[in-house]
Amino acid sequence: MSALVRLEAVSRVFHRRETELLALDAVALDIERGSFVCLVGPSGCGKSTLLNMIAGLIAPTSGRITNAGTPVDGPRLEVGYLTQKDTLLPWRDVLRNVEMPLEIRKVPAAERERRARQLIEVVGLLGREHAYPRELSGGMARRASLARLLIADPDLLLLDEPFSALDAQLRQEMQNELLRLWGGSGKTVIFVTHDLEEAIALGDRVVVLGGRGRIVRDEQIPLERPRDVVAIRRRPEFHAIEARLWDALAAHYQAEPEAV
């Protein structure tokens, strides 16, 4: 398998008034095409910065990021980014929000609407097409965001703690939904979370990040697919992997308490 996304010695410095903050320090990471990779780490470890750079929203201070062989220098149509916060436009109903990416691509209105309705059905929001974002529950808003993400048919999905605001039950439901939608699609997923269990249940590979994006542990998850995120958590292998990764995280915290 070949790397779709490649990070080479990527660093990023943020300037806050007089002080300089090193958010990422020489991160090197390859993401294989078609894989589901989870990045786990404590808040402030630079995971979101990493995603923002892969998405092309911000540039690295030094180092190189390539996507499909070409340097990332801005947002790309073949990359979809689902942020932690919902960014549905409040003055558009669900249907018109989901249509938005196609509207920007100048897809004719009838075709746009047909595909949007199709995806609204896929994410289970049928009947809520004409609801406005503030009329949706947290879970429904996530589903609408997911539909808007998928309508553009991106090859690479960047998901930044997409389900962290949902309650446990809804989170599991959305996790299964995501796996179902991804399964067999051939799409590459980079999923950022601070929840180790979530990372193991979803990913082909879990990368544990420490302070400044340092890779503490990078492990393949040899659990078969298709998976059910609830059932898989009860498997002994799951617990073994979880214990191993926890130890790595914990050891890292003791070694570098300032990273927390």
Added chain:
Amino acid sequence: MSEAPRRARIYGWRLGLFVAGIVLWQAASLIKGAAFYISSPSAIWVRERQWLADGTILFHTTITVEETLAGFILGAVAGIAAGFVIGPQRDVGDVLDPFIIALYSIPKVALAPLFIVWFGIGIWMKIILATVTVFFIVFFNTVAGVRNVDPDLVNAVWLMGGSAREILIKVIVPHALSAALTGARIAIPYALIGAVVGELIASNRGIGYLISAAASQFDTAGVFAALIVLTIVATVLNSLVNVLDRRTSRWKVDANLSLRPN
């Protein structure tokens, strides 16, 4: 406890209070000399019916409503236009800020004599007074709308491949317009205040004129009769606002009354 009987009781109490008030008023007016100051419900009723029959109410109400609506439309359009011009220019906005706040702080009624000099005592003086009142409210809200666009929404459209122009048209303009509409909604009653204050100061028509003309002749029944007409007009305008409110509340943004929001 169920809601329906409670509501019925509330309406019952309101009716009772209203009737008691009228009766008390009527009784008080029988005291020697009191009718000069407080008139009486029966005298006001007679006056209302007389005014309705001879077209006085229709004539003066039409004038006031015309002034209110004209002032509202002019003020809202000017406020939105100015907000869209100044909103994106942070430096221009910061330079103008103290001047705009100073102008906004002037009680609008104090401008009336100046407007009489400029526009005469006709309908335009009232329209401009209402316009000025509405302008600032809509202007502040539009500026806030242009400036407070959630950067995450801008990024979202950028990530979809949207150009700067598309971000402007699909994110900034709708956000600013919804803020402007919120401002316009709360400005409607202020337009009425502007128009009536103008009429009170100098006029020969309109509900404000009706009030001041009656008062200058010590015609208390006329003053009260005109006040009741004004109350009805204000209530109708307010319920209009409520209807607008319900229609836009599905995505409206919060109101704002300063150039430097939050």
